[in-house]
Amino acid sequence: MKNIFYILIACCIMCPSFASAQFAHFTFNGVIEYEKSVNMFAILKPKEDTKNIFQKEYYENYKSNKPQFVNFRSSLTFNTDKSLFKPNEEDNNKNKAGYWGGNITQINEVFTDFNSSRFITHKKVFEEEFLVKDSLRKIDWKITSEVRNIAGYNCRRANAIIMDSIYVVAFYTDQIPVSGGPESFTGLPGMILGVALPHQHITWFATKVSSTLVSDKNLVAPSKGKPIDLKGLKEKILSANSYFSKSLKDFLL
């Protein structure tokens, strides 16, 4: 029975063209499941001129004993007004990167309000819990002609630079007319189903999109944590131990 169910889903995903000869099917609300994938080998690889002998040992040891990619699941519940991005806590507990891995776990629960262009994020920075409220990040997306299929949806690629230096590749679909996405990636003419930070060796890709009714009950903004805005958070992290200034961007994403 279960198998038949899967085959049906597979058919639906594989053959979107059946359902959309002329009148395409659009999804206005539902739940998207994402998987974040981190290339630990690339992150842990010491720079060639490093003087840190332990890091080299650690890297060699990690490479021969651990998998190359660490995965984290998450879900994005959305309708045309709001969305709520929630990480899977179980995966966070399972995967710890250690000293040189920096912060790779998913620390954000992101509530986005598309009408007011604002977000509320419950952010865990080590033991400290913040409630970050600010307006949506303005990203200058560069639209390209490259397309690919993600979870049965045809997506178009857009590139951008955020936070002065982070190169972002995003794939959005015009079949979901909601300008949302995983974590704090938003602002494209359709839902973002894939994000890559190629130089950070991190990707998020949707694994499943279910079209379901979403009421406001399912879209409750987080309320726990110390209220702060992005500027305040940046100052707070910078004033901490100097070690963290390096991984600062991990916490601000």
Added chain:
Amino acid sequence: MKKVFLAVLLAICFSFFAKAQEAKVTGLIRDSTDNIMLKNASISVLRAKDSILVKFTRANTEGKFNIDKLKPGNYLLLITYPDYADYIEKFSLEQSQNKDFGNFNLLLKSRLLQDVIFKGEAVAIRVKGDTTEFNAGSFKVEPNAKVEDLLKQLPGIQVDQDGKITAQGETVTRVLVDGEEFFGDDPTLVTKNIRSDMVDKVQLYDDKSENAKFTGIDDGVKNKTINLKLKEDKKKGLFGKIDLGLGNDEYYTSQGLLNFFNNKKKISFYSTLGNTNRTGLDFRTSRKAGLNNIEINDDGAMFISPNGGNDAFSRENFYGEGVPEIINTGVHFENKWKEDKHSINLDYKYGRLDNVGFKDNLVQNNLPNSTLLNTSNLDFDNLLNLHRFNIGYEIKIDTSSNIKLTFDNSYTKNSNSNTTSILGLTDDNLRINDGLRVFNENIDESKFNTSLFYGKKFKKEGRTLTFRFNQSYYNSISEGLLNSTNNFYDISNSTVDSVDVINQLKDNDQEGESYKTSLTFTEKLTKTLSISTNYDFAINNVKSKLNSFNEDGTGDYNVLDSVFSNNLKYDVTTHQGGLSFGYKKDKTNITLGSKVAFSNLQQNNIIINDLFERSFVNFVPTANFQYRFTQQKSISFGYNGTTRQPSVNQLQPVLNNNNPLYITLGNRDLDIAFNHRFNVSFNSYKVLTSRSIYFYSSYRFTNNDIISNVTTNDNGASIATFSNLEGKSTNNFYFWGGYGTKIGKSKIYWRSGLDVNGSTYYNISNGQLNTNKRYSFNPSFDIYGSLSDKFTLSFSLRPGYNINKSSLQPLRNANGYSFNSNGDFSYKLMKKVIIKLNYWYEFQEKTVAFNTNFDRFRVNSSISKSFLKNDNIKFELSANDLFNQNIGFNRSINGNYISQSTYNTIQRYFLGTLSWDFSKFGTKK
């Protein structure tokens, strides 16, 4: 003038634009053939020059759209609709313009199957299963060529103008770099391309479709995938370090390291030589030489241990007493091959420690009715030579199982020469004994150990099997000459009442071998519950032969003294089984378990044919509970029970007269003791504010404890044995806790803590039970960090109060204050010049037992300057114990003995040290 004009013009333009009404575009989108309005079509306005998204919207139910608030300029209009071809149009807007595009007619996409013909040439191509592998080195490209240029060269691969890659007639859907998807950089945003000379191999294979991966059902759809395997950093070269220091009073120190490496092969030669207490390579240097082994567990924690055991001069051989001359040298080789699946380590170490010195002891022996004071002056001359050789070999059979083999062999030659003069006084200062003892001994010892480890992780999560086998063998042969004369006095008239003379040759031959196997199996019963079980079997056989010979009158030692001779054979067999349960859910972690061991000890005194057998049953229960509030905050409780079995020395009924004033004798009736230990610990750390709160506390008590039982006669001679403590238990309490945080936004941290220690233990002195109570309170305060980039410091204060009470001599207690402080300061005087100062201060208040205050203040200081670009050459002038205040001194309390010792140690010296770090690297193609 021109500039001003331009500025004015620009200002006018800006104000004009700001006020200008923004432009607007409208239109309608429909299907070209069926004339159906395409509701929800996506309309995006991009900036023409760089395709940056400016505005976007969706078509309404009538297919109409409207984008307003656009600034004048050149734009691209992008219209998309699922399964329709994209529509792109260039347009420009002027101020306040209302541009109506009218109707857009979109076309359904149609696919054209293209016949692709490619000409393949037979080049070095390897086919590995489904994967075709090209060797990147065999294709010629220009230096700094991009990956696309390399791909173009490969047979069967075409790259078109847009960068689209076709392989064997099919479009390549994914390009991976070292297994990770390669997205390609947008040259207008970033550039960080992979050069083709960085590529080692190009692999081409069919990957399952994402759907197939997701559903687990192979849908037959294959994605052509290219994986670029980058070259590993293959390097060869050498590096090393040499330092040499010379000082006054013949003080010197030196260190040398030379390390050659070629990819994974590495060979190191190293040596240290000196008389400034440096016993081996410093930590960083030994790490560089590859002498330490690093292991990383599943949580990412790192463990560092020396490869093949410790250096020749670990603490077991040198306690800081004396001024030794030390040589420590060795060779290390390591290699890895077959994709690091095989690795080998070889080490040879040689060490020599030559230590000449003295040690004066003052011991107060609290007897039930009196107190004896024993003074001893020891002159020693010890020489130790050690050779050690070991091999470690590891094979990773596959990702789930591995084998480790080690082999270790060492040979030690020791010659010790000790001369001790002693004096015993009553508390009225009356002499009860004096004497002189000379003991010269040569010991030859060899050891041989092997171990085998096999570990297997099964497919089912949590199911593991490990097997270990250890073998060890040792042989120690010693020959010593004991010459001792002790005079015992009659206190009433201060005359010698008896004389004890020993002139004996002692031949001691010990041989031991042991074998131990152990098997451990773990299994996960449910998601939260796991079980671990083990079985160990061990055999330990020891032969010990001690012959004491008296002189026959002609200078030959051949008259056997049977009282102080023995020939013993021990056989110990142990079976141990264990079972433990683990529960882990969310933030809770519980383990409960116990081990049971049955051991059988057989001792045969061969000379008198006295067979003695004992059997013991040992229990080792454990219980642990941990709750993790957050990653950096947790509390845990634990209980451990351990059976303490008497040691062979405590059991063997054999007299040893090496020190005629303190003869030891075992007690074969000793029973096992049982030890209970409870502990609780708490830890909380806030990373952002560096605030930490922590404490650890434990309580331990031992039932039926094995305690020392000493009988001292009126002449001050003692016989020491062991007894079980009945009806009472020894106990110990310990607390350690503190709080620390950062001061404001500075880089200075402070920490304050408290140590409390309390214990009650017992010993028997001349048949009477002595209760010893000992307490200590030590608050502490530390401050550390950096005041600026130039100045770093650490500073600590530790006042304390100690209480020592002995029930047999309640008046002779040893209560008093103590105070310790140390500091470490470093200041960057100018570029490449650093000045450092460290100090240690110790103070102990006088007590009834020790009638003087003790204090010691040591200061070390140095100034160093480094040269060359990488600071590779450094010259340092240093002073050790600048004010010449160091004295070898130690006070301790053990049972009813309170002792104080003074010994020679290194004092003030000045040293000039020159060190040079060198390296030469080359990249191997």
